[in-house]
Amino acid sequence: MLATMAAGLGLVSCQEKGTSQEQKGQDSTKQGNAGQKKQKHNPASKAVLPIVVSTWYHGLAANEEAMKVVQEGGKAIDAIEKGLRVTEADAKGTTVGIGGAPDRDGHVTLDACIMDETGNAGSVCFLEDIVHPISVARRVMDKTPHVMLAGEGARQFALAEGFKKTDLLTEKSKEDWQKWLKEKQYKPIINVENHDTISMLAIDKKGDISGGCTTSGLAYKMRGRVGDSPIIGAGLYVDNEVGGACATGLGEAVMKTLGSFLIVELMRQGYTPQEACEEGVRRIVAKQQFKDMQIGYLAIDKKGNHGAYCIHKGFNYALYQSDKNKMFDADYWVKK
Numbered sequence: 001m002l003a004t005m006a007a008g009l010g011l012v013s014c015q016e017k018g019t020s021q022e023q024k025g026q027d028s029t030k031q032g033n034a035g036q037k038k039q040k041h042n043p044a045s046k047a048v049l050p051i052v053v054s055t056w057y058h059g060l061a062a063n064e065e066a067m068k069v070v071q072e073g074g075k076a077i078d079a080i081e082k083g084l085r086v087t088e089a090d091a092k093g094t095t096v097g098i099g100g101a102p103d104r105d106g107h108v109t110l111d112a113c114i115m116d117e118t119g120n121a122g123s124v125c126f127l128e129d130i131v132h133p134i135s136v137a138r139r140v141m142d143k144t145p146h147v148m149l150a151g152e153g154a155r156q157f158a159l160a161e162g163f164k165k166t167d168l169l170t171e172k173s174k175e176d177w178q179k180w181l182k183e184k185q186y187k188p189i190i191n192v193e194n195h196d197t198i199s200m201l202a203i204d205k206k207g208d209i210s211g212g213c214t215t216s217g218l219a220y221k222m223r224g225r226v227g228d229s230p231i232i233g234a235g236l237y238v239d240n241e242v243g244g245a246c247a248t249g250l251g252e253a254v255m256k257t258l259g260s261f262l263i264v265e266l267m268r269q270g271y272t273p274q275e276a277c278e279e280g281v282r283r284i285v286a287k288q289q290f291k292d293m294q295i296g297y298l299a300i301d302k303k304g305n306h307g308a309y310c311i312h313k314g315f316n317y318a319l320y321q322s323d324k325n326k327m328f329d330a331d332y333w334v335k336k
Contacts, residue, residue: 042307088131103223199212237261
């Protein structure tokens with residue numbers, strides 16, 4: 001009765017209004033998709049599972065270890081942890097794990113996060129004296145009701161879990177830091193050629209997705225600085241219904257746009273992984289001073305298609321798919 005009277009007066013109920021607005025949105029999306037002649041895909045992308053993909057050249061060795069787990073029928077989350085541990089243990093690297101560049105006071109502090117197919121996640125930040133922050137993040141996810149532990153609390157938790165206390169500052173990193181101390185020019189900007197964070201995504205034989213990030217952060221950063229790598233939704237995000245995304249580069253820019261979450265949500269709306277990565281970069285260049293910083297994104301969908309995009313030329317990634325582990329150069333925004 002009331003509905004009939006309301007209709008006669010030209011009124012619309014809240015439920016009808018919501019339905020009407022939802023329908024308009026759907027119609028608009030349909031019109032947009034209809035007007036889009038062809039979706040953009042990464043030239044190297046193909047819908048093949050399983051898949052492991054990670055950032056930078058050090059991703060090759062990490063991919064090898066991760067794919068061993070997957071090929072043996074293991075879970076993607078285990079592959080992520082084991083793969084990233086390879087990079088963390090490489091003392092020759094100066095941006096991840098042992099041997100990482102210290103902060104301006106000479107302390108090596110590490111950040112990491114991990115996320116599985118169920119949406120569970122674990123993270124540590126500002127962690128000292130522990131070689132494998134990715135494994136500590138995994139323990140946070142599996143053994144605590146929390147998502148993130150920081151600083152001394154994260155360190156105490158790691159030691160209680162049996163992780164060995166280790167001096168992370170190698171002689172090489174110490175020498176480089178001492179050279180920097182002569183001028184102390186602190187510039188929280190990543191050079192466009194800097195190869196830093198390793199971020200990894202994987203889909204196992206069951207079709208489940210997981211991801212992880214690990215880093216020592218910006219070289220000679222201010223004491224206490226934490227970037228995007230341990231932040232779920234910024235440096236990493238996965239959704240088992242859609243796909244996953246991860247980031248590398250200047251963390252502050254990624255944090256301001258929640259880049260990985262954005263990219264996954266764009267894929268949920270129908271974007272290809274490549275289109276979603278490109279839009280993620282566009283969100284940054286539209287509002288931030290991007291000329292002196294590098295951001296790189298990787299994304300995969302549930303079928304195994306992938307995308308990669310960055311601000312400046314120079315970002316590359318390791319892709320293990322169809323029994324081949326190869327490096328690829330990402331397309332980029334700034335064209336000279």
